[in-house]
Amino acid sequence: MANSNAYKGLSTTAIHAGEGPDPVTGASAPNIVMSSTYVAEEVAGFSAHELSDDSPFLYGRWANPSVRALENKIAALEGTQSCLCLASGMAAASAIFLTVLSAGDHAVISDVSYAGVAELARDTLPRLGIEVSLVDMTDIAAVEAAVRPNTRLIHTESPANPIMRLTDLAAISEIARNAGAKHSCDATFASPVGQKSAELGVDYVMHSITKYIGGHGDAIGGAICGTAEDIKALSVEAAIHHGGILSPFNAWLIARGTATLPLRMRAHQEGAMAVAQFLENHPKVTRVLYPGLESHPQHALAKGQMRNFSGMLAFQVGDEATGEALAVRMAEDLQVIHYAVSLGHHRSLIWWMPTAGMMDTSFRLTGNQLDSYREFAGDGIFRLSVGLEDAEDLIADLDRVLG
């Protein structure tokens, strides 16, 4: 009875997809299978290329039952044929880039993305002979103009970390299709609940499952969802050859978190809306960016493309010095919200990101692209991941440090 992925509702899917009672013991909750190797019942080949999904488990780097269960659960939530889980969100991003792209190929990559991805795109890919164009994905004409005959991949992130800028995923998918390129999207901020990225034409839907999917801040992992054929190729390259597999223990922890993802996303959205409205009415706050607010410059796109606005928001308090001083007060004085990086956990997390510093370390934007970034981030933003605490406690905590 395990592995039926055909449930009507997202909550039932989150709970039951990929798992079922243990056939030997009847255990209702899944066991962790830690074994690195498996006793074979027949003499088998030894090449990754001979493995299929119904092959017996042979060795833990090729496949593992606990990781497979999580992959089936996430694929069911995302509505794709397959999913590959890896050791981190960055392992997932590298897997896509290093599987799809070869020396001499060209990629169009969002000019604002998770900092690790931005640095990989700017520094590592060119070193391997891969040409990269960094483009503002809200500028559809610029994306079209960036495409070349050797473009193999367009990589987007929506909502984009840290500025909460959205990308019209269906429009970018069409450009990719016409160019004969693949479209990968980092949908970490939305989670599979907030956005059905594959339905919008995305070929590789990527998540840092360290964030909403795991949801509890205690396990690092990454996932890529797509067609069986694309995911098989990724698995051979990134898991079997590059070796960045997810540990079964982390898969088990993250699967436990995934079971409550739809429920948590509803609560994250409710809390974030309350906090966003409080911030929007606070005299010291100059700008709030939350896709669920009417004041978000892309609220119409958000309503069309997202089913849940998640718990991520950003806000400004004026110039860099004011932001810096508030960041210091936050690090010293916040009592509920943790001043810490990362996001998507049940605990609320906040982090200050000054624009000048972000440009030096990660983005290095100039001209129109810098203007577009500053339109969202001004001199700097606080990235707030609204957790699952009571909104009144989060608001009181913020109100005290805002002064």
Ligand SMILES: *Cc1c(COP(=O)(O)O)cnc(C)c1O
């Ligand atoms: C955290 C994050 C990543 C990287 O994930 P890790 O699990 O930390 O490697 C990639 N993209 C986004 C949007 C993230 O928030």
